[in-house]
Amino acid sequence: MLAYVQIVSVPSADTPGACLMLHFDNRRYLFGRIAEGTQRTMVQRKVSLAKIRDIFLSGAIDWQATGGLLGVFLTLADLKAASAADLEQVNAKLRSRGKQDTKSVPAQLNIHGGKNLVHMLATARRFILRKALPVHPRELRHDPRSDESKAEPDYEDENIRVWSIPVSVTPLKPSASEPHSPKKRKLGPASDAEAEPEQDLAEEEADQRIREAVVKDMFCSKWNLDTLREMKLKDVQLPAKIFIRNDQGHIEPYDGPDPSSSSCPDINVLVRLPWPAAKIERLPPTSPAQRSMCYIVKCHPRRGKFNVEAATKLGVVKTDFKRLTMGQSVPGADGTIVTPDMVMGAQIDGRGFAILDIPFPDLIDPLLQRHEWSNPEIMKGIDTMYWILSDDITVSNDDRVQQFMKTHASIKHIILGSAMCPNVPGLESPTSQLIKMNGIDPQRFPLPVFDTKPRSDLDKELELIAEVGRPGLQYQLAPRATFITDGVVPVMDTKRPIWELMTYAPQALERASAARNAIAAPSFLTEVEKSQHDLPSPETEIVPLGTGSAMPSKYRNVSATLIRVPGWGSYILDCGENTLGQLRRCFGYEGADEVLKDLRAIYISHLHADHHLGTVSVIARWRQLSLPADRKLAIIATPKYQDFVREVQSVQHLSGERLLHVTLRSTSGRPMPGTLTKTSFPDGVDPEALGLPRIEACFVNHCYEATAVVLTFPDTGLKIAYSGDCRPSATFAELGRGAHLLLHECTFEDELGGDALAKKHSTLSEALDVGRQMRARRILLTHFSQRYPKLPVINEAALGTEEEKESRDVDVLFAFDMMRLKLGEFKQAKAFLPALRELLQEGEKQEEEDEE
Numbered sequence: 001m002l003a004y005v006q007i008v009s010v011p012s013a014d015t016p017g018a019c020l021m022l023h024f025d026n027r028r029y030l031f032g033r034i035a036e037g038t039q040r041t042m043v044q045r046k047v048s049l050a051k052i053r054d055i056f057l058s059g060a061i062d063w064q065a066t067g068g069l070l071g072v073f074l075t076l077a078d079l080k081a082a083s084a085a086d087l088e089q090v091n092a093k094l095r096s097r098g099k100q101d102t103k104s105v106p107a108q109l110n111i112h113g114g115k116n117l118v119h120m121l122a123t124a125r126r127f128i129l130r131k132a133l134p135v136h137p138r139e140l141r142h143d144p145r146s147d148e149s150k151a152e153p154d155y156e157d158e159n160i161r162v163w164s165i166p167v168s169v170t171p172l173k174p175s176a177s178e179p180h181s182p183k184k185r186k187l188g189p190a191s192d193a194e195a196e197p198e199q200d201l202a203e204e205e206a207d208q209r210i211r212e213a214v215v216k217d218m219f220c221s222k223w224n225l226d227t228l229r230e231m232k233l234k235d236v237q238l239p240a241k242i243f244i245r246n247d248q249g250h251i252e253p254y255d256g257p258d259p260s261s262s263s264c265p266d267i268n269v270l271v272r273l274p275w276p277a278a279k280i281e282r283l284p285p286t287s288p289a290q291r292s293m294c295y296i297v298k299c300h301p302r303r304g305k306f307n308v309e310a311a312t313k314l315g316v317v318k319t320d321f322k323r324l325t326m327g328q329s330v331p332g333a334d335g336t337i338v339t340p341d342m343v344m345g346a347q348i349d350g351r352g353f354a355i356l357d358i359p360f361p362d363l364i365d366p367l368l369q370r371h372e373w374s375n376p377e378i379m380k381g382i383d384t385m386y387w388i389l390s391d392d393i394t395v396s397n398d399d400r401v402q403q404f405m406k407t408h409a410s411i412k413h414i415i416l417g418s419a420m421c422p423n424v425p426g427l428e429s430p431t432s433q434l435i436k437m438n439g440i441d442p443q444r445f446p447l448p449v450f451d452t453k454p455r456s457d458l459d460k461e462l463e464l465i466a467e468v469g470r471p472g473l474q475y476q477l478a479p480r481a482t483f484i485t486d487g488v489v490p491v492m493d494t495k496r497p498i499w500e501l502m503t504y505a506p507q508a509l510e511r512a513s514a515a516r517n518a519i520a521a522p523s524f525l526t527e528v529e530k531s532q533h534d535l536p537s538p539e540t541e542i543v544p545l546g547t548g549s550a551m552p553s554k555y556r557n558v559s560a561t562l563i564r565v566p567g568w569g570s571y572i573l574d575c576g577e578n579t580l581g582q583l584r585r586c587f588g589y590e591g592a593d594e595v596l597k598d599l600r601a602i603y604i605s606h607l608h609a610d611h612h613l614g615t616v617s618v619i620a621r622w623r624q625l626s627l628p629a630d631r632k633l634a635i636i637a638t639p640k641y642q643d644f645v646r647e648v649q650s651v652q653h654l655s656g657e658r659l660l661h662v663t664l665r666s667t668s669g670r671p672m673p674g675t676l677t678k679t680s681f682p683d684g685v686d687p688e689a690l691g692l693p694r695i696e697a698c699f700v701n702h703c704y705e706a707t708a709v710v711l712t713f714p715d716t717g718l719k720i721a722y723s724g725d726c727r728p729s730a731t732f733a734e735l736g737r738g739a740h741l742l743l744h745e746c747t748f749e750d751e752l753g754g755d756a757l758a759k760k761h762s763t764l765s766e767a768l769d770v771g772r773q774m775r776a777r778r779i780l781l782t783h784f785s786q787r788y789p790k791l792p793v794i795n796e797a798a799l800g801t802e803e804e805k806e807s808r809d810v811d812v813l814f815a816f817d818m819m820r821l822k823l824g825e826f827k828q829a830k831a832f833l834p835a836l837r838e839l840l841q842e843g844e845k846q847e848e849e850d851e852e
């Protein structure tokens with residue numbers, strides 16, 4: 001049996017959390033924090049999620065520790081669906097040959113964690129719909145070993161035993177029921193006894209059952225997306241999708257008067273009922289928990305070696321050997337009884353490791369004082385301790401932690417904390433590409449910010465027993481306990497991309513140099529000045545932070561674009577997972593804080609997970625910056641998303657009073673694509689006095705309540721239009737008429753028009769056509785589905801006739817992650833396109849060779 005634990009991610013801008021994968025042949029486990037960016041790191045490291053059955057979350061249940069979890073679910077559900085489809089093919093083949101089906105894929109995921117785990121998952125019910133992946137949360141709300149004499153684990157399976165160690169400032173009480181049977185714990189929620197009077201326990205338990213039911217509904221329900229129920233129109237409860245049978249008997253969307261209106265006709269309609277979990281408007285109350293979860297994990301002990309010689313000497317017949325190894329006594333020579341201990345070596349302890357997670361400095365003492373660390377029975381076999389530390393916690397300046405390590409000097413201490421680990425590029429592929437693009441056009445592609453030296457030193461004595469964690473480091477538990485460094489990911493050689501550029505793509509460099517000369521020519525500058533003299537706010541900077549679709553991929557992160565408008569501050573348009581990390585990689589930690597200090601609004605176009613899983617971290621960081629107390633951050637979104645942001649505050653501090661919910665509502669009660677929204681501000685708020693641009697939006701054809709937005713800055717007249725995800729929208733084109741900047745999705749290339757229609761996205765030419773109708777001056781295309789970034793060829797006809805193009809002075813560019821583009825410099829950027837195209841073609845060739 002081979003078992004090892006491997007560091008998957010160490011804290012960096014790309015991977016804010018530290019996470020470990022425990023590997024057994026038959027299944028895998030994740031331990032630690034599943035922060036934003038975890039899944040993308042796994043893609044980069046070629047670590048598969050497929051065999052994961054259990055995730056043990058360490059630390060507190062907040063967005064810092066769990067922000068990547070929802071993305072992991074979605075990917076796992078896709079993987080499961082794909083493998084189920086494969087399996088069905090295999091089974092069909094078997095059946096056709098008259099054979100039996102093979103076993104189905106065991107598809108379920110257990111999530112273990114501390115207080116608020118179920119609540120946190122339930123907050124996602126508005127955007128995680130029924131998935132092919134049953135998720136079972138196991139929230140530990142009591143102390144499984146408040147009785148210090150107990151040494152039993154609280155989780156056990158065929159591979160491992162786990163001791164969950166909850167840490168809190170005030171001690172937790174034991175569960176009302178007997179807490180020591182893992183089976184029992186799995187059956188029902190345990191009560192929370194943290195300083196709460198006895199009579200509240202029943203209520204708390206009832207609340208927890210409601211949350212559990214919601215989560216069960218999200219992941220395991222039999223609800224069918226295609227079920228339509230027939231009912232009287234007047235009985236329909238909104239929101240619901242309403243359909244009607246037309247004269248031919250075909251089903252089509254109903255667009256008549258609302259059920260609530262007085263002109264509501266007395267007819268039968270078909271209703272697609274909303275997802276049942278989504279109907280729960282409010283979850284039972286809870287509050288952020290100042291707690292952490294730590295773990296001790298061990299393999300099972302193994303039996304000692306069987307001594308064949310001794311058994312033979314005692315007269316045991318060969319056929320009885322097996323019974324002895326199974327613990328049974330057998331007859332020996334002359335009627336004696338041979339017991340297993342007479343022929344078996346001593347039992348070999350299972351090896352193991354511990355995870356000590358310190359999310360808040362206040363928890364250091366209670367964590368170090370836990371009795372498990374000094375219980376020889378529990379600690380037997382523990383060779384390694386992984387320390388997961390939040391941003392402001394270091395080892396070098398904390399005597400208590402240092403002393404603890406020195407007391408456990410026979411154990412290797414591995415430190416995973418951002419204050420200790422250097423901010424190395426955690427995603428080598430996009431970093432390498434950005435460095436090469438910098439070699440082509442340094443104005444548009446500034447170098448990413450990183451450092452490679454550990455940030456804080458350990459003293460001589462500690463150096464012998466502790467080290468800063470490196471991704472890929474393995475600690476093997478079985479067959480023999482040992483560290484394996486072969487897989488350690490070397491610190492990225494950031495000079496190599498330049499060498500590759502010079503060696504493999506010299507033509508790209510030649511073209512880049514030609515572009516540099518061309519844009520420096522006085523005639524070019526005169527021409528630019530002439531054609532865009534009326535372009536307002538040319539210093540406006542556009543920074544695409546994520547330009548891919550669906551899920552974080554190797555080269556492109558999920559949707560987010562930063563716009564910095566001089567005099568008006570910064571705006572984030574959609575905010576996919578790890579937008580904060582992308583900002584930090586782009587501007588450095590301090591630079592990102594400076595950008596955030598200037599942040600005025602975050603706009604979320606729709607509820608697909610790839611467009612908003614980064615919002616909570618951005619808000620959380622924003623509130624930590626020293627800003628005047630009356631500074632507000634606007635969240636521009638439809639009601640459902642606003643509800644999510646309000647609700648997530650029950651498990652995460654976000655300074656809700658400083659958030660300004662600017663809600664995009666339907667005027668009719670039904671958000672029909674093509675209709676305008678009403679932009680509503682909280683009561684008593686004067687939009688004029690807020691210093692925000694004019695915000696106009698319309699519903700677009702993509703998913704329920706999907707919107708596109710237009711921001712107009714009154715002093716200069718600057719108009720920025722952003723599509724979100726959608727089929728081409730005439731209403732949006734009308735709303736954005738005369739936009740100086742259009743950001744439009746173009747998920748599919750023109751050949752894939754059918755996919756675009758089916759998945760409700762736009763093709764490249766459709767996006768350009770919206771720009772033509774809008775008469776947009778500068779168009780930046782984004783949201784690409786391809787694996788390797790390309791520069792597609794533009795169908796110029798879609799942009800309009802030559803005269804039209806000439807008269808409106810239009811330029812089109814393609815967005816790349818971490819590009820920095822000024823509104824007034826599209827023409828300069830365009831000059832480098834031939835060089836970029838050359839570079840990307842060469843890159844694609846190399847990528848294909850690497851894959852082979």
Ligand SMILES: [Zn+2]
Pocket residue numbers: 606608702725
């Ligand atoms: Zn979408």
